[in-house]
Amino acid sequence: xxxxxxxxxxxxxxxxxxxxxxxxxxxxxxxxxxxxxxxxxxxxxxxxxxxxxxxxxxxxxxxxxxxxxxxxxxxxxxxxxxxxxxxxxxxxxxxxxxxxxxxxxxxxxxxxxxxxxxxxxxxxxxxxxxxxxxxxxxxxxxxxxxxxxxxxxxxxxxxxxxxxxxxxxxxxxxxxxxxxxxxxxxxxxxxxxxxxxxxxxxxxxxxxxxxxxxxxxxxxxxxxxxxxxxxxxxxxxxxxxxxxxxxxxxxxxxxxxxxxxxxxxxxxxxxxxxxxxxxxxxxxxxxxxxxxxxxxxxxxxxxxxxxxxxxxxxxxxxxxxxxxxxxxxxxxxxxxxxxxxxxxxxxxxxxxxxxxxxxxxxxxxxxxxxxxxxxxxxxxxxxxxxxxxxxxxxxxxxxxx
Numbered sequence: 314x315x316x317x318x319x320x321x322x323x324x325x326x327x328x329x330x331x332x333x334x335x336x337x338x339x340x341x342x343x344x345x346x347x348x349x350x351x352x353x354x355x356x357x358x359x360x361x362x363x364x365x366x367x368x369x370x371x372x373x374x375x376x377x378x379x380x381x382x383x384x385x386x387x388x389x390x391x392x393x394x395x396x397x398x399x400x401x402x403x404x405x406x407x408x409x410x411x412x413x414x415x416x417x418x419x420x421x422x423x424x425x426x427x428x429x430x431x432x433x434x435x436x437x438x439x440x441x442x443x444x445x446x447x448x449x450x451x452x453x454x455x456x457x458x459x460x461x462x463x464x465x466x467x468x469x470x471x472x473x474x475x476x477x478x479x480x481x482x483x484x485x486x487x488x489x490x491x492x493x494x495x496x497x498x499x500x501x502x503x504x505x506x507x508x509x510x511x512x513x514x515x516x517x518x519x520x521x522x523x524x525x526x527x528x529x530x531x532x533x534x535x536x537x538x539x540x541x542x543x544x545x546x547x548x549x550x551x552x553x554x555x556x557x558x559x560x561x562x563x564x565x566x567x568x569x570x571x572x573x574x575x576x577x578x579x580x581x582x583x584x585x586x587x588x589x590x591x592x593x594x595x596x597x598x599x600x601x602x603x604x605x606x607x608x609x610x611x612x613x614x615x616x617x618x619x620x621x622x623x624x625x626x627x628x629x630x631x632x633x634x635x636x637x638x639x640x641x642x643x644x645x646x647x648x649x650x651x652x653x654x655x656x657x658x659x660x661x662x663x664x665x666x667x668x669x670x671x672x673x674x675x676x677x678x679x680x681x682x683x684x685x686x687x688x689x690x691x692x693x694x695x696x697x698x699x700x701x702x703x704x705x706x707x708x709x710x711x712x713x714x
Contacts, residue, residue, distance in 0.1 A: 315489055322481040330473045338462040349451045357433040357444045381447040385412050415443045424448050509540035572601045575635050578614040592630040601643050603714050605693045616686045617647035617708050625649035645710040654701040663687040
């Protein structure tokens with residue numbers, strides 16, 4: 314799938330680039346051809362109006378630039394010639410062929426490529442005449458320009474093709490990483506679900522056995538209930554992650570007292586930390602307000618505090634602080650004393666489905682909580698980061714006021 318996606322990206326990119334390149338080069342060719350034609354026609358019109366004119370160009374321009382020309386018209390079955398010092402016009406048969414070709418042409422002006430001449434049929438004081446001017450320079454210029462455009466197009470094609478390969482690799486890399494992470498998660502989730510399902514099925518079969526005692530039946534029922542809670546926890550986190558992703562287009566932002574929201578979210582955790590013998594301190598600056606979704610923002614302290622109570626060392630202090638940062642932002646920080654996070658974990662801990670420590674599954678952790686917190690922070694145009702120093706792990710959320 315990724316190879317097809319990369320190939321599709323390259324094809325689309327090359328199609329757009331080559332289309333633009335063809336349009337640009339075509340415009341250059343058309344513009345150059347039109348300018349050369351217009352300049353030549355202006356000179357020929359001037360010649361037709363004043364047959365004795367020899368200078369090509371506008372008054373005041375360099376008069377050394379000359380346009381070789383001559384005029385022909387039929388008079389009493391005899392070809393009359395004006396000008397032509399530049400040409401050998403002694404071959405009357407050739408002149409008749411040239412005049413006949415210009416007369417038979419459907420347009421009043423054009424190029425006779427066999428003779429490298431541009432013709433212009435008009436009516437002057439001499440009657441119906443044809444003005445012929447040298448077009449070899451114009452034809453050579455256009456041929457040279459076409460060759461140059463073909464070379465530029467060919468070189469550009471290979472250059473952009475090479476760049477497209479690198480761009481495709483760079484553009485597909487996040488998709489590839491997400492695909493690999495999703496495959497890893499599917500594998501992990503399957504394993505997490507397989508174990509409790511196996512336990513539930515085994516205990517359910519034993520529970521139906523008439524040979525089991527009441528005490529054994531009660532133990533089997535407890536096992537089923539425990540595994541069911543574990544499965545429900547995983548399912549709820551997956552649903553919550555989906556809700557956060559979907560909230561991007563449906564979230565309702567409103568002004569709220571963030572200080573009060575954090576204070577209310579902290580209350581259920583105080584007895585939990587007390588029961589575990591872990592001192593807990595909350596330092597919340599009052600009257601911090603911002604715009605956002607209360608239901609979404611409430612998850613930030615809940616996820617971070619739940620994370621702290623799971624992985625902090627026993628009987629160590631957990632601290633939550635909320636304060637202003639400058640005039641436009643506020644900072645929510647949760648710190649605990651726990652096993653130091655490695656550099657790899659600091660880089661990857663917020664990635665979806667990531668679990669640095671596989672034993673976290675024993676704490677009903679599936680690598681989704683911090684990913685949900687990051688999604689909530691980004692949904693409110695904020696950031697979240699982790700740092701580990703001096704035996705203290707801290708999770709820091711910055712949100713705009």
